[in-house]
Amino acid sequence: MWMYLGLLAALFLGLHNLCKKHAVQGNEVFPVLLGTISAGFLLLLPFYIGSHFYRDYMMGIQLYITDISWKTHGYILIKSMIMAASWLLAYQALKHLPITIVTPIRSAGPFFTFIGAITIYQEKPNFYQWIGFFLIIFSVLLYSRIGKKEGIHFKRNKWIFAIIGATFLGASSGLYDKFLIQSLTLNPQTLQFWFCFYTVLILLLILSVMWFPYAEKRKAFKWRWSIPLVGILLQVADYFYFKALQDPDALIMLLSAIKRSQILIAVVVGGFIFKEQNKRKKLVPLTGIMLGVFLILYA
Template identity: 85%
Template sequence: MWMYLGLLSAVFLGLHNLCKKHAVQGNEVFPVLLGTISSGFLLILPFYLGSQFAPDYMRDLGFYIEDIPLKTHGFIFIKSAIMATSWVLAYQALKHLPITIVTPIRSAGPFFTFIGAIFIYQERPSPLQWIGFVLIIGSVILYSRIGKKEGIVFTRNKWILAIIAATFLGASSGLYDKFLIQSLALTPQTLQFWFCFYTVLILLVIMAVIWFPKVEKRRAFTWRWSIPAVGVLLQTADYFYFKALQDPEALIMLLSAIKRSQIIIAVVIGGLIFKEQNKRKKLVPLTGIMLGVFLILYS
């Protein structure tokens, strides 16, 4: 069952990536990011209020948000800090790079998760899983060669370095999620609510220093319908992902790989919508990534 939940998460993540590209393209990154996270927070806020004033009803619905100790709040704040940094880097890169380049690089995330799963959680890969991960990484390298034809030199482009750093931090957060969900026994909705709450606070502090004081940046921001859509789709995807992680048999390295199937939506549909270059050539490494994911699932 946890694999199907992972696939559901991937579908919503793919739609989330398309809306995110629309929201950030030619726009100010920080208010877009704050708007998306705030929208997700407002989506979950009624569940928190319901848990405070009608706890039995929310328990029956399965969306009760629990009271947690101060120490657990600290653990969630760490996740918020990791993901806030990752998103700032990723949104900046997405603003300056084609979605058909950014999304496949993000697809290397399972490799970092894979290494962490081996050394931290002692998850043991099979030979087919090893082959699958080699295929994924090899396909991302092939994307780098295609990217050069679009004027993007991977070794000298700071936005490429930003998206790689964002991918590493995102993978670290994925490993951390297993600890939060399984070791601390947090429910998905409890983790999502407090994670959004602390992330909004972190972004407000950052923006108070580097964005709000600059009038020209405030004027450059454009509100778009896709901004709240990103927040809603992300929270929906995260809910299914955290539900999958609740299963004691769930393997974080396989879940991370399953989520990469979102790139079908981002590369194929996104390439058509945003009219990006070399779409046919990008289907070759896309096939390699999908084959790698298939081998992991098949194994």
């Protein structure tokens, strides 16, 4: 069951990535990110209020947000800081790079998760899983060659380093999620609500220094319908992902790989919507990535 929940998370993440590209293209990144996370927080706020006034009902529909200790709040704050840094890097990279370059690099995230799952959680991959993960990494390297034809030199482009950094931080957060869900026994909606709350506070602090004081930056911001939709789709995807992680048999390295199937939507559909170059050539490494994901699932 947890694998199917992972596939549902991948579906909504793929739609989330398309809306995110639309939201940040030619726009100010910081307020877009604040808008998306705020939309997710507002989506979850009624569940928090309902948990205080209609406890039995919210428990009945499995959306009850539990009370947690200050120590647990601290653990969630750490996740918020990790993901705020990851998103700031990723949104900046997505603003300056094609979605058909950014998404495949992000697809290398399972490799970092794979290493962490082995060393931290002692998850044991088999022969096919080894092949699958290295096939994903090799396919991402092929994307770098295609990227050069679009004027994107991986060794000299700072946005490439930004998306690599975002990918590493995102993978670290994925490993941390297993600790939060399984070791601290947090339910998905409780983790999501407080994570959004602390991330909004962090982003407000950053914007108060880097965006709010500058009139020209405020004028450059464009409100788009896709901004709140990004946050809503992300929370739906995260809910299915965290539900999958609640299963004690769930392997974080496999879930991370299953989530990468979102690349089908981002590269195939997104490439046509945003009219990006070399779509056919990008199908070759895309096939490699999908084959790597298949080997992991097959194994």
